[in-house]
Amino acid sequence: MMLYVDLLMALSRSIDLVDPYIGSHNKRVAYISGRLAHSLGLQSSDITKIVVAAALHDIGVLKESEYKELIDLRYKGGIDYHSIVGYRLLDTCEITKGIAPIIKFHHVYYSDKNNYNEVEIPLASEIIHLADRVDVSINYKQDLLSQKNSICSMIQEHSGEQFNPEIVKCFLSLAEQESFWFDLQFNKVEKKIKYYIFYNAPLTLEQIHSIAMLFTKIIDFRSRFTATHSSSVARISRELGRLCNMSERECNMLDIAGHMHDLGKLAIPLSILEKPDKLTPDEWRIMKQHTYFTYQLIDEIESPLFKVINEWASFHHESINGKGYPFKISGNMLTIGSKILAVADMFTALAESRPYRTALNDDEIISILQNAKDSALDGKVVDTLLCNYDYLKQIRTESFCNSLKDFSLLFDNI
Ligand SMILES: [Fe+2]
Ligand SMILES: [Fe+2]
Ligand SMILES: [Fe+2]
DSSP states (O other): OOBHHHHHHHHHHHHHHSOOTTTTTTHHHHHHHHHHHHHHTTHHHHHHHHHHHHHHTTTTTOOGGGGGGGTTTOOOOOHHHHHHHHHHHHSSTTTTTHHHHHHHHHHHHOGGGGGHHHHHEEEEEEHHHHHHHHHHHOOOTTSSSGGGGHHHHHHTTTTTTTTHHHHHHHHHHHOOHHHHHHHTTTOOHHHGGGGGOOOBBBBBHHHHHHHHHHHHHHHHTTTSSSSTTTHHHHHHHHHHHHHHHOHHHHHHHHHHHHHTTGGGGGGGGGHHHHHOOOHHHHHHHHHTHHHHHHHHHHHOOOOEEEHHHHHHHHHHOTTTTSSOSSSSSOOGOHHHHHHHHHHHHHHHHHHHHHHBBBBOOOOHHHHHHHBBTTTTOOOOHHHHHHTTTTHHHHHHHHOOOOOOOHHHHTTTTO
């Protein structure tokens, strides 16, 4: 049984990969927010909602460079770019719709709260704002307890102007506990967050799929070159599954695996993903890490369903002849789902433009797939694709157009 908070926490771990310098920022802000919400005496359902929102609060930061200006304590963003992108992203999914408005206002100053046309700034946004500024003020390379006084003074100094005084008071009393700082310093937050999750609910396969589409957006929309990739791989995988007589449930799982197969690309710098040239051997080694990270991220989701989805998603660069990466699994050990993902991924990638080449034409795609038969790709799955080439090409084009629409809906008029 997949629980919704567990899957959203996996999403949080994934967005924390975008900037290695800021580390587990979203997770730590979730922990601080949970403690504040609890100390403020809020209802357990509200505490859960705040922790989940905080764990995803910077989901709108899709590029590592965007973090640079956000790490100043006095950053005055208001409803800024990443807050709107985060709001729009979460608003597209039924499960996360309720927390979207919290994200929209998480950089609004307390003294500006009446400037937003009668819209009341949620208390949750104010809590996350303070938790977020505390986290960016900490130097994690030094002892945390020694920073307590200076951080408390800075927060207190801006009480009533930047921060809600009631939350400041609550933070100052929380900061008296050495354990609060030790939890952050010794990376105990993941476990401690669980104390503030009072409500969790099972997800249907359809709901998991809608969250998988959120994963896709944060993976693909980092770069316009990949903006349509995972959604197309998902659609093609589902169709190939159907053509290979897999069950409806398995086809849904293939779709989810397609959405998540390049999750590990979040850990790959954009300078490599968008390089308009061939990768150097060093860059290629880094690129090869992406399926390894996909595997590790999905592996942390405790669910038998995701154990299967993980194999299908993470083995998409393994080869029938055992020469793929990163696990060097050979054909007889690869399941049909993994083989389908590999074919769908290659077919989709060849039909898309890349920074270093334009999209290939049908003859070129067919010839590359033919040549990869029984060496890199499973022969039967390739044959299934080639026998249905025009139909699958049409599916890919449809998916491509839909993703481009989603891409502009997300970023237009900010
Ligand atoms: Fe933020
Ligand atoms: Fe943040
Ligand atoms: Fe990949």
